Amino acid sequence: MKLIRFGAAGKEQPGIVNDDGIWLDCSAFGTDWNESFFANGGPEALAGWLESNRPSCPVVPAHTRLGPPVARPSKLVCVGLNYVTHAREAGMEIPDEPVLFMKSTTSICGPFDDIVIPRIRSATGEEVAAQQTDWEVELAIVIGRECVRLSEQEAMDHVAGYVLHNDVSERETQLHRSGQWVKGKSFDSFAPLGPWLVTPDEIPDPGQLALWLKLNGEVMQNDNTREMIFPLPELIRYVSWHMRLLPGDIITTGTPFGVGMGLRPERYLRAGDEIELGIEGLGIARQRVTCDIDAMA
Structure with a gap:
């Protein structure tokens, strides 16, 4: 199945993408795609419910906004430097074990929502528009069952599905000021998710998926998981050995070569830019870049 959530921000309703690509409203199923849904066998129950109720599900108009396909999870856990070429372009050593950091769940937004270049404080204390907002196409995993201290053999049995993610990053506050990476990763609009969550039965091998990102029509990232x-x-x-994972939690798995920070000269997002990104089997997302301050500093 492909799960969607649609409607105004903060008021999304649950739905699915039918086999013919039509969006169906599944509000009558009675629950959002949230922690409780995944914890209580929701995907399986939904599949059974659809066998008799699919014909009565209203069609969602095609122009309707899509929200993130998972209602706000308890955690958005990120993996850094998980592609050799990205570690090298970032000027960092290839890690011996996964690099983990968190991204605030308030940064989550829909797949076609605007990315907003945030306001930050300059070194002199002046409020300015950030100058180093960057893009990162990533495969994200949605956890389906509560788990802790898993083995590798158990791990994939706890996956509810996969989703496309743009791990938007503000590099000055992430890398050039003291503290943890979370500061440059958690601004509003910095975690577009979707267009949909795809259940594992539709993705035979998530370790063999093409992923790509274009900026204003130019291919910036093009790689494979x-x-x-x-x-x-x-x-x-x-991750499960370092924190308890709850149903609906998201692990996003790192980005390949081709981010703005790694270009020479470096290149960052500006108001008016348009991003298109996709992963094989998980759909395509598009985001327009706007700015929280009218004139770029």
Whole structure:
């Protein structure tokens, strides 16, 4: 199945994408796609419910906004430097074990929502528009069952599905000021998710998926998940040994070569830019870039 959530921000309703690509409203099923849904066998129950109720599900108009396909999870756990080429372009050593950091769940937004370049404080204390907002196409995993201290053999049995993610990053506050990466990763609009969550039965091998990103029509990233340093079972195992994972939690698995920080000269997002990104089997997302301050500093 492909799960969607649609409607105004903060008021999304649950739905699915039918086999013919039509969006169906599944509000009558009685629950959002949230922690409780995944914890209580929701995907399986939904599949059974649709066998008799699909014909009565209203069609969602095609122009309707899509929200993130998972209602706000308890955690958005990120893996950094998980492609050799990205570690090298970032000027960082290839890690011996996964690099973990968190991204605030308030940064989550829909797949076609605007990315907003945030306001930050300059070194002199002046409020200015950030100058180093960057893009990162990533495969994200949605956890289906509560788990802790998994083995690699158990890991994939705890996956509810996969989703496309743009791990938007503000590099000055992430890398050039003291503290943890979370500061440059958690601004509003910095975690577009979707267009939909795809259940594992539709993705035979998530370790062999093409992923790409275009900026204003120019291909910036083009790679395959087989190039990950740490494959999905190892990532899930590793994260579960450092924190309890709850149903609906998201692990996003790192980005390949081609981010703005790695270009020479460096290139960052500006108001008016348009991003298009996709992963094989998981759909395509598009985001327009706007600015929280009218004139760029």
